[in-house]
Amino acid sequence: MVKLRARCILVGDAAVGKSALSQMFCSDGSHFQKNYTMTAGVELLVKSMSIPETNDSVELYIFDTAGRETFAETCEKMWGQPSVVCVVFEISSLDSFNSCSRWLERVRAHCNGLQLPGVLVGNKSDLASRREVETAVAQEWAREQGLQYHETSAKEMENCDAPFLSLAQAFHAMYQDRRQIIQRLSWDPTDHQ
Amino acid sequence: MLNTALNSFGAQVLFATSSDENYPPERMIDGNMETFWLSTGIFPQEFIIRFPDNMKISVISIHSFNIKRLRIEQSTNEEAEDFKVMAEKEFEQTEGSLQTNEISLDCSNATHLRFLILSGYDHFVSVHKVGIQA
Ligand SMILES: Nc1nc2c(ncn2[C@@H]2O[C@H](COP(=O)(O)OP(=O)(O)OP(=O)(O)O)[C@@H](O)[C@H]2O)c(=O)[nH]1
Ligand SMILES: [Mg+2]
Numbered sequence: 001m002v003k004l005r006a007r008c009i010l011v012g013d014a015a016v017g018k019s020a021l022s023q024m025f026c027s028d029g030s031h032f033q034k035n036y037t038m039t040a041g042v043e044l045l046v047k048s049m050s051i052p053e054t055n056d057s058v059e060l061y062i063f064d065t066a067g068r069e070t071f072a073e074t075c076e077k078m079w080g081q082p083s084v085v086c087v088v089f090e091i092s093s094l095d096s097f098n099s100c101s102r103w104l105e106r107v108r109a110h111c112n113g114l115q116l117p118g119v120l121v122g123n124k125s126d127l128a129s130r131r132e133v134e135t136a137v138a139q140e141w142a143r144e145q146g147l148q149y150h151e152t153s154a155k156e157m158e159n160c161d162a163p164f165l166s167l168a169q170a171f172h173a174m175y176q177d178r179r180q181i182i183q184r185l186s187w188d189p190t191d192h193q
Numbered sequence: 194m195l196n197t198a199l200n201s202f203g204a205q206v207l208f209a210t211s212s213d214e215n216y217p218p219e220r221m222i223d224g225n226m227e228t229f230w231l232s233t234g235i236f237p238q239e240f241i242i243r244f245p246d247n248m249k250i251s252v253i254s255i256h257s258f259n260i261k262r263l264r265i266e267q268s269t270n271e272e273a274e275d276f277k278v279m280a281e282k283e284f285e286q287t288e289g290s291l292q293t294n295e296i297s298l299d300c301s302n303a304t305h306l307r308f309l310i311l312s313g314y315d316h317f318v319s320v321h322k323v324g325i326q327a
Contacts, residue, residue, distance in 0.1 A: 001213075001214055002214065002215070004234045005211075005235045006235065007235055058234075081235075083235065083316055112312070113314075114316060174317075175317060178315060178316070178317045179213075179216075179317070182229065182231065182258050182319045185289065186229060186258075188227060
């Protein structure tokens, strides 16, 4: 049994629903804010995710970051070294999708060369009638970037856990991998003859 | 002395920021290079070693993997408090073998040593052995 800790940087354009999504995830669906309250800095939310079929868990420290450009620089200083990234757009805004690569680059610049598992989230799936970004297009870009793709609706409480579970699982898989590498590395054959 | 297991003369790990029950912090001071403590995510990581008496320390040796920046602090108190910085060092990255580093100190006294791993070459780092020379 192990409890891992991961710093999850949550980014994307203003008003795509980052705060709604993370609050929905952390409050188990009891807390959807209809009125838009802009995030002006970084809000920290913490939630533990158990990894299915293991006794392990990942504690996610979610850095819900302001999408408005005015705050970007100040926010970046608060990220520290990211463990995983969650990039959000809304399916009803092509502009917000086009910004995703810029957001991803921004977070990657803080990684000092460390691997960064991530997800791409198309939020507001309830607004399907106003869809501007096709699922296949988003999926393809995510695949190119090595991200998992999920569509969510914070409003309808649809699928809000999925992106975070994906991140926790990816981080956990990375831990298992490193653990085995180190185990192999430290095994000294001369001691076992 | 650098090769002696620290726990064989009563040293213990008082605290560590990470613990996987399969890789507990005691593994750093059992004298065995094959057993290790593994950090479980996010820097800084910290552990504190307590000695049974006030020890004179001239060299600290560390076998590890993927540690980048390490700071060592000492306390001469009975309790683990009032730590003062003794050394800070950037380790070189290794591939396919452990990092081996010796850090010389000008004969300091300590009841406790606190190790702060400030950064790593990966998300997870391991410490296999900590040794000291009087
Ligand atoms: N229809 C619909 N509206 C949503 C959904 N998620 C969030 N909203 C609404 O979108 C608006 C913006 O949501 P926020 O969560 O504050 O957006 P944000 O990304 O945190 O914005 P910044 O903090 O400015 O970066 C609010 O009015 C929410 O009620 C959703 O899934 N569907
Ligand atoms: Mg917000």
